[in-house]
Amino acid sequence: MNFSGAYTTLKREELMQEVQMHMSERRFVHVLGVEETAIALAAKYGASEEKASIAALTHDYAKERPNEEFELIIKRDGYDPELLKYGNAIWHGLVGASMVERELGIEDEEILQAIRLHTTGAAEMSLLDKIIYVADYIEPGRNFPGVDEARKIALRDLDEAVAFETKHTLVYLIEQEQKIYPKTIETYNYWVSKKRGKDHR
Known part of the structure; x- marks a missing residue:
């Protein structure tokens, strides 16, 4: 894919190199799977393929940064202090988007929002938000119970795929007895109950 220059001054290969420098080989393979x-x-769903490519390539840009760096930015840039109670799983999307903007010069709000929401989702999600959220879950390197079903659903109904992923992520977090970020619960309440409403019509 050739980038148009509308959303980043970097060519695709240059953006890939920038991203690759900030992560392990395993993480980079995941990123390429999410992009694909x-x-x-x-x-399939009529979104910008270029924006999808850029958001996918940069969604985990900050994933392997040290916690201290995130904590510093959260305090310095006026994020909700509650955020400090959560870890990298939440930070690398929410705070990572500002690193992408500052370090890579990507300023398109739709791309940045898709990066912010790729682990938690939200009640209000754009088409691009949903695509990155789902692609991160079902990329070819993923291998866990239910992923094949998730892939089938994603090709049939993107909203249903968001609901499926959110439900299964929440079950996993509860089983692991992990702290649940409020936005994840919002996502569940909106998308899973919306799907139930559809099923009962």
């Missing part, structure tokens, strides 16, 4: 999936979903 996001472009396919964008093509």
Whole structure:
């Protein structure tokens, strides 16, 4: 894919190199899998394939940064202090988007929002938000119980895929007795109950 220059001054290969420098090889393979999936979903559902590519390539840009760096930015940039009670799983999307903006010069709000929401989702999600959220879950390297079903659903109904992923993520977090970020619960309440409403019509 050739980038148009509308959303980043970098060519795709240059953006890939920048991203690759900030992560392990395993993480980078995951990122390329998410990009491949996001472009396919964008093509299917009529979103910008270029934005899907850029958001996918940068969604985990900050994932392997030290916790101290995140904590510093949360305090310095006026994030809700409650955020400090959570860890990298939440920070690398929410705070990572500002690193992408500052360090890579990507300022398109739709792309940045998709990065922010890719682990928690939200009640209000754009088409691109949903694509990155789902692509991150079902990319070819993922292998866990239910992923094949998630892939089938994603090709049939993106909203249903968001609901499926959110429900299963929440079950996993509860089983692990992990602290649940409020936005994840909002996502569940909105998308899973919306799906139930559809099923009962």
